[in-house]
Structure formats: structure tokens, C-alpha cells
Amino acid sequence: MHEGHRERVREKFKENGLSCFSTHEVLELLLFYSCPRGDTNATAHRLMERFGSLSAVLEAPYEELKAVEGVGDVAATLVNLVPQLFRAYTADKASKITVMDSVDAVVSFLRPRFFGLTTEHIGLLCLDITGRVNNFTFLSDGSLKIAQVDVRKAAQTALRNNAESVILAHNHPGGLPNPSRADLDTTKTLIRSFQAINIRLTDHIIFSDDAYFSMKQCERFAPIFLLGNVSTSAEAKVSLYQNER
Secondary structure (H helix, E strand, C coil): CHHHHHHHHHHHHHHHCCCCCCHHHHHHHHHHCCCCCCCHHHHHHHHHHHHCCHHHHHHCCHHHHHCCCCCCHHHHHHHHHHHHHHHHHHHHHHCCCCECCCHHHHHHHHHHHHCCCCCCCEEEEEECCCCEEEEEEEEECCCCCHHHCCHHHHHHHHHHCCCCEEEEEEECCCCCCCCCHHHHHHHHHHHHHHHCCCCEEEEEEEECCCCEEECCCCCCCHHHHHCCCCCCCHHHHHHHHHHHC
């Protein structure tokens, strides 16, 4: 009985994709591949009842998923894999955008890296003199807030990747992308730190779940990115390298 039902669901997907699936049917289909037998429809309904939405199910912690009847190790791992797989897919596609010549290009490159993250992450995009990407690095993995960013680590990261300029990015999970006082203060601190080693911080982009805020594009904040250059300090660069080793 279950096998006949599963085959019908698979055929429905082959013919129409997910466009005509309800949210619990999407989960039901996914669970086919972790539960060879049994009623995954009932498990999908229990997941929706427990977490409230498809996105909440996909973002749920592993142990909370396993607490739902019918969800074992393999099923919980598979559900956790989906947003991370999509993040890797979109980041790979975005990596083909190599020149950051507009805010749109920067957002297209960075957004996939913050997709589905449920804790605050802080990243640094390092660019060469032509605006091409040298490196993107997360300075924190969710354990720190923007006000706690390690200024020395940020500078060392930029130097290590031969950055001519850098763009700061972080996320506001579940909130609005509007900058806070801490966001502004940290931006100013980093601008001064980078200026001391002749590297320009050209923007700070904040992502929410479905929007973004470019501080450079905002008339109120744009002037802070135009502060007078600080002369290059070879001693500062040497000191940072020595402390890194």
C-alpha cells in the first residue's frame, strides 16, 4: 500500500516538480529517502505540527528533530542537510561573480553564504585592486555579536589575503537588517583599523532573512566610508604578521 502511494508521489514530482505540493507533502517526499518503509505522511504532519512551517522544520536543530516520533538519525541528518546543501549550491553559483563592481554584485555573492543561518555570523570579503574576490571568511561562527568582532583578526585576515579593500557583512537572524548602534560603532572602529594598514573598508552589508541593508548606500551612513586616509604604517603590518604567527 505504502509503496504504491510513494510511487504516485514520485511521479507527481517528476511531472510537476514541487509547485503543486503542499508543505507536508514536500516533507513526506524528502522522508522517503531516509525511511524505506513506513508512513512518512504521518511523520511529515507531526513535524509540521511541532515546528509550524516548512522553513522552521528545515532549520530545526538535529536533536529537536529526533524528538519527533518517526524521525531517526538518518531522517534528522537528511532534513538538516537540505538548507546546507542549498547554501553550498547558491554559493557555488554566486562564486562565478568575480568582480564586485556594484552593491547588487556584492549582495548576490554574499547572500547565499548567510542563507538559513539562525545565529549571528560576521564575514569579511577581501578584494584586490580591481575589485575581484580574493577571499571570503567568516570571522565568527555564531558565538559572537558584531560588537565583539576581533579587530586584530579582521586586519590579519585582510593582510593574509592581500586585500586592497574589504567589505564587512553580518546577519540579523529573524530580525530587520537595519543597523544598530553596535553595528555603526563596530564599522567605525574597523574603518580606522583598516586605514592604519592602508586597506579600505568600503561597505558594511547587513542581511535579514529576506532583505539587506547597505550602509554605504544609505545617505546617513555613507560619509563614514569617506573618512580621510591614514598613511600606511609598515610597522603596523609587521606587528600584525608577527602576532599572527
